[in-house]
Amino acid sequence: MAYPRQPRFSRRQVVRGLMATTAFGVVTKFGTACSPGTDAGSAPGDSSAGGGEDLMVGFIYVGPKDDFGYNQAHAEGAAAMAANVAGIKIVEEASVPETTAVAETMRSMIEIDGAKVLFPTSFGYFDPYILELATEFPDVQFFHAGGLYQEGVHPDNVGSYFGYIDEAQYVAGVVAGATSKSGKLGFVAAKPIPQVLRNINAFTLGAKSVNPDITTQVIFTGEWAEPVKEAEATNSMADQGIDVVTCHVDSPKVVMETAEKRGIFSSGYHANQAPLAPEGYLTGAEWDWSSIYTRLGEEFLAGKTLMAGDIPHILRGGLADNFCKLSDYGPAVSEEAKAAADAAKDQLIKGELIIYPGGLKDNNGNVVVPEGEGYKQDNIELEKMDYLIEGVQGSIEG
């Protein structure tokens, strides 16, 4: 097949073209660099002042920013940080998979956008991507939402923050246990990682505190966002006579809507899903990232860093510290259930209630919490959880 003749360029044309491109590139680079500075008060055109004044903070999400779930909760927190703290600008990227793609995203946020602080919010970003980038850019702070940071093992500029949302799940479990008629609860979970297991266990423990015979059936879908499998899982739970379902997936919308269609109760997660299930929605464990992000933002501007040790490497908090909250009770929740749940909530806020008591057994009969005091929320052992407690039907080995 005959190809058209290649156009020919003389050396001079090439040199001219290269120079023009470079000049254009430099101009646009300055042009964009000063535009974010305008709302911080510097005049447009003041080319050098632009990037230096505002602290650029990068947020990376594993799914879409408005998924009615995990990523939306983080994105709302990020927006609150940008709105509440003057002098912080945020740059966001959504739907970044837990692959080398996130390393590229972090690199371009650091090198192109000039981000000094990064919040890669998904669990799977940590190892190896955050760790590699953190070694490469020692002056950039990385905050990972999840419990994988280990003192002394991981770089100094990496920190971890997470909420003890299992406290909220415990209270939701109390409500679920008091509401369930069949004594069977369902939990649609994505992957058997410690945070998910902790939620399953806390939910079950909460339910068992009002009805010791209750069981929780777990179904793992294997991925954070699998709408079809989540709906199938909810349907097969309803077929098995389970009458309260909750979930730990990125977007609980499908689970809530399917439960409502099947006429069973649901308990939300990540954000408030009450509008999706007006009849069956009991309550839900919600994140509240805005307070913690705002606090961190103020600390950044005050010059505090992870490297200097001004910001603790492990940031944790539960209901008492506004890391999480509960949805308002739905119409199906009885007065007794409300009273029991409010009592549990009060005790948790005061720190009187220990969710994981001493002598707790897993569902294979092994004692997983040693006899005695039990594990308090800040016990680091809980962040390595690899068991399902007695009363949970399911297995974490795939």
Place this chain on the structure above:
Amino acid sequence: MATEALGWWGVPLGIIAGTLRGSAPFLFVSLGECLTEKSGKINLGLEGTLLMGAMSAYGVSFLTQDMVGSFWAPWLGVLVAGLSGMGLGAIHGWLSQQRRVNDVAVGIAMIIFGSGLAFFLGKPFIQPQASQLFTFNWGAWSSIPAVQSALKVSPLFLIGVAIAPLMQWFFRSTRWGLYVRAVGDSPDAALAMGISIFKVRFLSIMAGSFLAGIGGACLSLYFPGVWTERISSGQGLMAVALVIFARWNPIQCLWASLLFGGAQSIGPAFQSVGIDSYYYLFNAAPYILTLVIMVITCSPKRTLIGAPGALGKSD
């Protein structure tokens, strides 16, 4: 409230229910792709078409439910989903037939374009709830809620089941069907017959994309019945592979779609009765099934039976 448990009966019931619920998108996309490939072009972009269809169906159903009521709004959504699919199909149909353009490459571009467009336009529709399609409640005779729910059959699924034999008949017994097959098997002969290869392929791709768009509407208006960016989870691409698996035969496309739809529910159904080991393996069931059947039916002595002669050959 569903309080009585089904126990082991839940597994076959769950799989049957999953088949009735989950196979419609596979069915529509694979029938659409079957038509397209019979004309000698591959449209990999149906994944994007599926997402675009899901988004536009959900969006239209949501926006019009106040105007036309909650019964007709989803049907309007289905129609618009098909039309939006046709729009994407028209781009593919025109572009992939230009000189020195590879249809596989265009298809991959169309996946990215279709999904990107759907995500962009679909942002405002993630949160609200749209009216859903009605279902035939064939389970009303039973007092068991699980059976009642399993036998809620979508009219779209029935339409899909009806289209499969119709398409078979179309290929075998109609003049237009012959044109499509002729163009797909031997473009030179078709040209000698005085058929416009460009027009036949263009229309086949458009019609195929129309069906794929409706497949998207099944996802967002029937099961699981939401619009999110992860709604398709690769079903469009799987359906394209399914056509090869079904040997370009619409009736076999139907069986293959039912198989894949049912296989999706194996993992959750087994876990719900307490078989909780190997759930990753069960979740991979559709792919394992495909491999097994491919291994059983393949032969080193012959090429794929039924493959249109001009498929994948550039002109």
